[in-house]
Every structure is written in C-alpha cells, then in structure tokens.
Amino acid sequence: MRRSSLRVVTLADETPLTSTDVPLDALRTVLAPLGAVEHAERLTGGMFATSYRVTLADETRVIVKTAPTATEKLLSYELDLVRSEAHVYGLAQEHPALLMPRVLLTDFTRTTLPSDALVVSHLDGVPLTDAGFGPVDDDPRLARAEEELGAYMARLHTLLPAPAGQGFGYPNAATGLVGDTWPETFGRMVETVLTDAPRWGVELPADEVRAALRRHAAALADVTRPVLVHTDLWPGNLFVDAATGEIVGVIDPERAFWGDPLHEVVGADCMTTGPVNPRVLAGYATVVPGGLDVSSPSAQARLALYRTFLTLILLTEIVPRAFEGDWLDDYRTTLRTNLATLLTALA
The missing domain is CATH 3.30.200.20 (Phosphorylase Kinase; domain 1)
Incomplete structure (x- = not known):
C-alpha cells in the first residue's frame, strides 16, 4: 500500500x-x-x-x-x-x-x-519494498535484511540512549507529549489520539483503551530508561543492496520518540498481532546480549498496548489523509479486527 x-x-x-x-x-x-x-x-x-x-x-x-x-x-x-x-x-x-x-x-x-x-x-541502495525479494524461505537476501533490521534496532537503542535530563516522549516538547515517567508519557500519547479521532468522525473504543492503560500501568512502569525509538522501520524506510539484502540506509525518523525499545518491533510490522519476527529478534540478540524481551508478562502487555496505540493512529489518519482506493475497505476491516483482538488480550 x-x-x-x-x-x-x-x-x-x-x-x-x-x-x-x-x-x-x-x-x-x-x-x-x-x-x-x-x-x-x-x-x-x-x-x-x-x-x-x-x-x-x-x-x-x-x-x-x-x-x-x-x-x-x-x-x-x-x-x-x-x-x-x-x-x-x-x-x-x-x-x-x-x-x-x-x-x-x-x-x-x-x-x-x-x-x-x-x-x-542521498542514500545508495533501493527501498526494501522495491528490491524484488521473494518469500524469506526461498530468498536468503530477505532473511539477511530482516536479521540486519534486528541488529540495527539494537544498535540504535544502544548508541542513542536518552542523555542526562532527557525524559520520555517526542523530541518536540511543543506537542506536550513528554513526561518524566513512561506510564505518564505513553498515556498522554494515547489520549491525544483518542481526542483527535472525533475531530474527523472516527469512532474508537476509547473507554476500553483507557481501561487497558489503567490495567497495565505497572507493566509500563517497568520501563525506566528511555532510548531513541525510530518507530517506523517498515520496509519502505530501509534501503538495501539488492544483490545481497544488506541494509545500507535508513530514513524517515520523524516520528521517533524517547521511550521503550520494545516499541520498535511494532512500527516494523504494523499489521500483525502475532509473534514478533524471529529473524528480527535473532538479529537484535547479536548486538545486545540476551536480546529483546518479548515473552515476559510485562513485555506481552506492553507489546499489545503499543500495537493498540499504532492501530488507533492508523484508523484515525485515514480520514484527514483522504485515503482512497480498492484496498481501503479491507485495510480498515483488518485494523478494526486487530484492534478488537488486542483489546481482548489486554482485558
């Protein structure tokens, strides 16, 4: 799309x-x-x-x-x-x-x-979306790109931890979406989307979302050290060597924020509610010993919350962006189904 x-x-x-x-x-x-x-x-x-x-x-x-x-x-x-x-x-x-x-x-x-x-x-390479790689089981170039994506995430989070005095949230403090704790800041981020949606007539299950935030506040509180999260590492923002699958460039960090590194896997695969790509996780573990926790109860709750947050954004932006095309009905249906699945898991 x-x-x-x-x-x-x-x-x-x-x-x-x-x-x-x-x-x-x-x-x-x-x-x-x-x-x-x-x-x-x-x-x-x-x-x-x-x-x-x-x-x-x-x-x-x-x-x-x-x-x-x-x-x-x-x-x-x-x-x-x-x-x-x-x-x-x-x-x-x-x-x-x-x-x-x-x-x-x-x-x-x-x-x-x-x-x-x-x-x-200008960056060399081609967007991963345009590289023409086949299914991962048949094309080692795609497998390499996905593993390198995980390693890239880990390098980003290791090389760009929050500087002293930096809190959580977006770099632009004018948004008001900043805070000293992750539960406080992430709660503001979610609430802003819930407030934006009615401006364009988009109906969201706001009460259920707020209840999920309250229910899993302790899991969010487990995040005490912000790192820079790109948030949008989907294949269109990854430039690769078309001959090998090596990632040679990364663009579009305009939606980056200081937050939980776990959030990174959500933007890289924004339409899934299932397990995180194992090749991405394997790549992450090559840089950070022990890898990225996606299986503990806290991580599972946070992952579902972050996927919910992104799904709320994707549903809301359809109207102001004036999306159109034959794909739109299926896209909206998938997002609504995903949101229901996530909220059920969080309940």
Whole structure:
C-alpha cells in the first residue's frame, strides 16, 4: 500500500503539478547555498511529507523534504515533524553505523516555502519494498535484511540512549507529549489520539483503551530508561543492496520518540498481532546480549498496548489523509479486527 514510486518534474515546469508540489523556483532558492538545480524528481508514495530527489549542477544528488501545509489535517503528535527528523539525523550523524542521511541544509523560516524544508544526503541502495525479494524461505537476501533490521534496532537503542535530563516522549516538547515517567508519557500519547479521532468522525473504543492503560500501568512502569525509538522501520524506510539484502540506509525518523525499545518491533510490522519476527529478534540478540524481551508478562502487555496505540493512529489518519482506493475497505476491516483482538488480550 505504501510502495514508493517516482514522478519526474522537469526544469521546464513553471508551476506545481498538484497543490502539494513545490514550485521549482522555490526549490532553486532553498538549494542555492548548495548549488544550482539541474534536475528534480518528485518522490511519490509517501503519506505525509512531500519529497524530491534533486541533482545539482556538480552532479551531487540530494533529497529535499517539505512538511505538509494543510496543518489542520495533522494529528496532534505530528506538529513540526520535519524539525524532529532533522534533530534525529543530527543525533545519528556521529554514529555512521546508524546509516542515516547527513543533514545538509534546513529552512525553518517558512518564507521561501510555506512550510519547513529539510535537505539531506542521498542514500545508495533501493527501498526494501522495491528490491524484488521473494518469500524469506526461498530468498536468503530477505532473511539477511530482516536479521540486519534486528541488529540495527539494537544498535540504535544502544548508541542513542536518552542523555542526562532527557525524559520520555517526542523530541518536540511543543506537542506536550513528554513526561518524566513512561506510564505518564505513553498515556498522554494515547489520549491525544483518542481526542483527535472525533475531530474527523472516527469512532474508537476509547473507554476500553483507557481501561487497558489503567490495567497495565505497572507493566509500563517497568520501563525506566528511555532510548531513541525510530518507530517506523517498515520496509519502505530501509534501503538495501539488492544483490545481497544488506541494509545500507535508513530514513524517515520523524516520528521517533524517547521511550521503550520494545516499541520498535511494532512500527516494523504494523499489521500483525502475532509473534514478533524471529529473524528480527535473532538479529537484535547479536548486538545486545540476551536480546529483546518479548515473552515476559510485562513485555506481552506492553507489546499489545503499543500495537493498540499504532492501530488507533492508523484508523484515525485515514480520514484527514483522504485515503482512497480498492484496498481501503479491507485495510480498515483488518485494523478494526486487530484492534478488537488486542483489546481482548489486554482485558
């Protein structure tokens, strides 16, 4: 559903192709400190920001990402996400093993463009969604990518623990979704989605969700040390070597937060309610002795809560994002079924 594709924008174009496209003269102005724009391609397939792959006059390729201008269609936690992404890239810059792009330029003035803009280095490889790998039992490249994903998660959580004085929650404190404890902070994150949903007429089982949070507060309290959680390590955000399956790049950490490392496996496989991918867990254990706990009663409760949280977001964003297509009915039905399954387990 989120396969990436390209849409070419030539220098002859004088106006945006759609209401979300950036005029080329604005791209030229933003990129002027880096060089002249030779060619630009709109990267479609994403559901949030508008992005371009730009070739400069010296043949350097960069990625330009701009935030949505229709802020009334954003969920509350999505405030200034491009700035959060730039912040995470900055944290990762000292750790090449995290495989993230380098920040080359930011424009948060909202003068040349009506929204924030982030310019980063171009990554090699292809998105895992586009690599053409077969079923994991028949294609060792996919098995390698999944094991390396687990190892990557462990490196991220090991290399970027919260600095002294950093609490839980999103890097952008303006969201209000921060706190000193994980039960407090995660509770605010969930409550914000429950509050957002009625704005677009989305019905959620709010009372059941709140009851589940109260019932499993002790499990959430087991998390006392926040780490940086990417939260969106699905295959579209993983760049791989198509010949080997090696992960060579990772993008889109705009939804990252300081929290429980267990949450990471949820964003990587957002439509499942079953066991965590064993290859991901095996990869994690190659970096962190003992691996990631997914089987204790506390971990099982937290995993179900995190899957519930993401499912609430996925259900809510359908309306403001104006999703459409033949896939949508089945998608919504699957999410509703998953939510019922999770809440039953939590009860």
